[in-house]
Amino acid sequence: MNLHEYQGKDILANFGVRIQRGVVAKNAQEAVAAAKQLTAETGTSWHVIKAQVHAGGRGKGGGVKIAKNLQEVETIAGQIIGMNLVTPQTSAEGKKVHQVLIAEDVYYPGETETSEFYVSVLLNRASGRNMIMYSTEGGMDIETVAEETPHLIFTEEVDPSVGLMPFQARRIAFNLGLDGLAFKEMTKFVTSLYTAYVASDASLFEINPVLKTSDNKIMAVDAKVTIDDNALYRHKDYQDLRDLREENPIEVEAGALGLNYVDLDGNVGCMVNGAGLAMATMDLIKQAGGEPANFLDVGGTADAARVEAAFKIILKDPNVKAILINIFGGIVRCDRVAQGVIDAYKNMGNITVPIIVRLQGTNADIAKELIDSSGLDVMSATEFQEAADKVQQVLENK
Numbered sequence: 001m002n003l004h005e006y007q008g009k010d011i012l013a014n015f016g017v018r019i020q021r022g023v024v025a026k027n028a029q030e031a032v033a034a035a036k037q038l039t040a041e042t043g044t045s046w047h048v049i050k051a052q053v054h055a056g057g058r059g060k061g062g063g064v065k066i067a068k069n070l071q072e073v074e075t076i077a078g079q080i081i082g083m084n085l086v087t088p089q090t091s092a093e094g095k096k097v098h099q100v101l102i103a104e105d106v107y108y109p110g111e112t113e114t115s116e117f118y119v120s121v122l123l124n125r126a127s128g129r130n131m132i133m134y135s136t137e138g139g140m141d142i143e144t145v146a147e148e149t150p151h152l153i154f155t156e157e158v159d160p161s162v163g164l165m166p167f168q169a170r171r172i173a174f175n176l177g178l179d180g181l182a183f184k185e186m187t188k189f190v191t192s193l194y195t196a197y198v199a200s201d202a203s204l205f206e207i208n209p210v211l212k213t214s215d216n217k218i219m220a221v222d223a224k225v226t227i228d229d230n231a232l233y234r235h236k237d238y239q240d241l242r243d244l245r246e247e248n249p250i251e252v253e254a255g256a257l258g259l260n261y262v263d264l265d266g267n268v269g270c271m272v273n274g275a276g277l278a279m280a281t282m283d284l285i286k287q288a289g290g291e292p293a294n295f296l297d298v299g300g301t302a303d304a305a306r307v308e309a310a311f312k313i314i315l316k317d318p319n320v321k322a323i324l325i326n327i328f329g330g331i332v333r334c335d336r337v338a339q340g341v342i343d344a345y346k347n348m349g350n351i352t353v354p355i356i357v358r359l360q361g362t363n364a365d366i367a368k369e370l371i372d373s374s375g376l377d378v379m380s381a382t383e384f385q386e387a388a389d390k391v392q393q394v395l396e397n398k
């Protein structure tokens, strides 16, 4: 689950990480009230208006703007809320902005004493450990830094049995070229950041930029946070943070039906039971020259109702030109799945894409009989390869 910047910053603040303070607003009036509140609390006279969408690069797309007075807060907030923000990380249509964060301005005009760093905590899948990735080149695209000046990116791996050690926090502050108060502040910053990451069961905390202010305070100006979905049951209070408007609508609908569905770019819809078989099926489609339109694990109980729900989800994607059903009948018998497919097909009545069904396992032969004698535009296959080849054939005949 991805969070908005303001939600990520709230979590950081709860763990004692210094943040650029802000108040979220849904319209221009709320924005003005938020700005007044911030001025009262922090003394700031300028404000930053920041679009809250699940995408980075907002600054480049015109989603982060400075307001020098309340009139500008109102005008700019009015412009940003409701706009379709296009950034290097969104699609060409962009993302609709529903709310903005009104934040205190923490950069002072003509300021030369501030610097921007990059600090993130993430899982290194290769080593199976959390790591802190950091750079002196903050405020810009970290991918560009990685490409052009990779020596300016440092990493610090954390041993899970002891956590982040004080000497590691000091090494980070040292490598960032800090001394005095800023050095101490940075060690505190990364230590609290790491604690926040572990305690919230996150898989990413990316702070870009981390700002060193003119009075040597270290603070988070931005926050990109991903919480591990599999750990959400441990964080009931985070469930409200989910913003379904930011997610793929078909995936949201599939999730509500208990289907494990991920939308992809290809044209072969897949209906499979078990994540491993689903991955293998996608590989096979690709090897046969096709492109999967989705990942879909229907789970262990592939009865008619579930098969029908899965059909509906797959067919919502207009790119789907063929559907491959690949189900192993272990717990659920193949003939029951076959009957489920036939019933769902008849129930829906409007399926026009060809369907290839491969059922293996208990009663596979009876299942094949059922499919072959159903009179529907459904082809059966016994072998994995045969199924993938048939998919290619129907695509080429179209």
Ligand code: GDP
Binding pocket: 048, 050, 055, 056, 057, 058, 059, 060, 064, 066, 104, 105, 106, 107, 139, 140, 208, 209, 221, 222, 223
């Ligand atoms: P992103 O573009 O989506 O990564 O959004 P950020 O939150 O990182 O903001 C983009 C840029 O806006 C930052 O890199 C900063 O340079 C700038 N910015 C953020 N807060 C302030 C602020 O308080 N004052 C000024 N002058 N610039 C800011």
Ligand code: MN
Binding pocket: 056, 057, 208, 209, 222
């Ligand atoms: Mn940023």
